[in-house]
Amino acid sequence: AVIMSAAPGLQALIEAMRSVYGEPGGQRAMHRRGYCAVGFFAPHPDIARIVDTPLLRDGPVPATVRFSVGGEADASEKSRSLRGMAVRLHGRPQDCDLVLISEPAFYAATPVSFLGYLQARVPDPATGRPDPRRLAAHDQAFPEAARHAARLAAHPAPASYATTPYFSNHALLFTDSGGKTRAVRLLVEPVAGVQYLSPWQEQRLPDAFLEGEMDERLLRGPIRFRLLAQLQGRDDPADDPSAEWQGAGKVPLGMLLISALADDDCDAMVFTPTRLPPGIAPGDDPILRARAEIYALASASRRR
Numbered sequence: 422a423v424i425m426s427a428a429p430g431l432q433a434l435i436e437a438m439r440s441v442y443g444e445p446g447g448q449r450a451m452h453r454r455g456y457c458a459v460g461f462f463a464p465h466p467d468i469a470r471i472v473d474t475p476l477l478r479d480g481p482v483p484a485t486v487r488f489s490v491g492g493e494a495d496a497s498e499k500s501r502s503l504r505g506m507a508v509r510l511h512g513r514p515q516d517c518d519l520v521l522i523s524e525p526a527f528y529a530a531t532p533v534s535f536l537g538y539l540q541a542r543v544p545d546p547a548t549g550r551p552d553p554r555r556l557a558a559h560d561q562a563f564p565e566a567a568r569h570a571a572r573l574a575a576h577p578a579p580a581s582y583a584t585t586p587y588f589s590n591h592a593l594l595f596t597d598s599g600g601k602t603r604a605v606r607l608l609v610e611p612v613a614g615v616q617y618l619s620p621w622q623e624q625r626l627p628d629a630f631l632e633g634e635m636d637e638r639l640l641r642g643p644i645r646f647r648l649l650a651q652l653q654g655r656d657d658p659a660d661d662p663s664a665e666w667q668g669a670g671k672v673p674l675g676m677l678l679i680s681a682l683a684d685d686d687c688d689a690m691v692f693t694p695t696r697l698p699p700g701i702a703p704g705d706d707p708i709l710r711a712r713a714e715i716y717a718l719a720s721a722s723r724r725r
């Protein structure tokens with residue numbers, strides 16, 4: 422039903438993704454390179470004071486976490502591109518997904534901006550590479566894309582999936598135990614600290630090292646992340662994931678622990694950023710709202 426009702430705009434997005442990142446086959450249209458790990462989320466004892474939902478309140482919840490590399494499927498893991506963290510909290514009766522990236526803001530404010538971003542990256546048949554003039558024209562028309570490129574260029578790639586922060590970019594509406602609703606953004610902070618590749622590592626590491634690095638790291642014990650809610654500051658928009666927030670403080674939500682790599686490849690799992698429990702609602706954000714339908718449409722061919 423979702424596929425039948427998809428607006429032509431969504432089809433154009435899916436086609437643009439294929440033109441830029443190739444036919445997905447049985448894999449993801451974006452963030453293709455990745456793998457799953459397992460662990461659990463342990464809520465902060467006071468979590469209901471910021472968000473009151475049984476799923477997060479009632480003790481540890483098992484979690485599946487997919488780590489991924491954004492951008493081209495064959496890009497080096499040393500490249501200064503996005504890393505993804507997709508979390509499924511296996512609650513009863515329902516699940517909840519958090520779909521996050523390693524930068525505090527997104528490269529598009531609206532689906533139209535996202536489509537333009539992709540279309541500017543379709544390889545020119547003459548050169549096999551994107552046309553630099555089209556890239557520049559897109560950055561001119563949609564300055565959030567240029568701001569994103571500058572953020573990525575400002576630091577080397579994460580040295581590990583365990584040493585980068587992750588961000589929801591979107592605002593979510595949290596309702597607390599007193600019935601008050603606030604806009605927050607999710608932050609995931611690595612307990613190991615933030616660490617990007619050293620110049621030596623940028624030169625010497627193989628192009629694919631992240632999974633092996635995590636495997637080795639897990640031999641020393643679980644990997645831990647702090648989950649926090651960033652409160653909305655006065656000038657922070659709740660409907661624009663391309664804007665960085667100043668914020669008005671952070672509230673701890675709990676701890677996400679990764680204990681092992683998953684046995685299977687989780688290719689059949691579809692993480693959806695609007696799969697949220699009662700007490701958490703998507704804000705009025707055109708990208709977040711579009712993502713639900715886009716992910717359903719884009720994953721239709723790989724679901725088993």
Ligand code: HEM
Nearest residue numbers: 449450451452487505506507521522535589590691719720
């Ligand atoms: C209009 C905007 C966007 C479009 C069209 C889009 C599209 C997609 C698609 C088609 C997939 C593959 C889905 C699947 O097969 O399961 C994907 C994966 C992903 N996206 Fe987006 N995306 C958008 C915005 C965002 C934003 C704002 C974030 C984070 C802040 C994000 C983070 C991710 C991550 C982490 C994955 C990998 C999920 C996984 O491991 O299964 N995306 N995206």
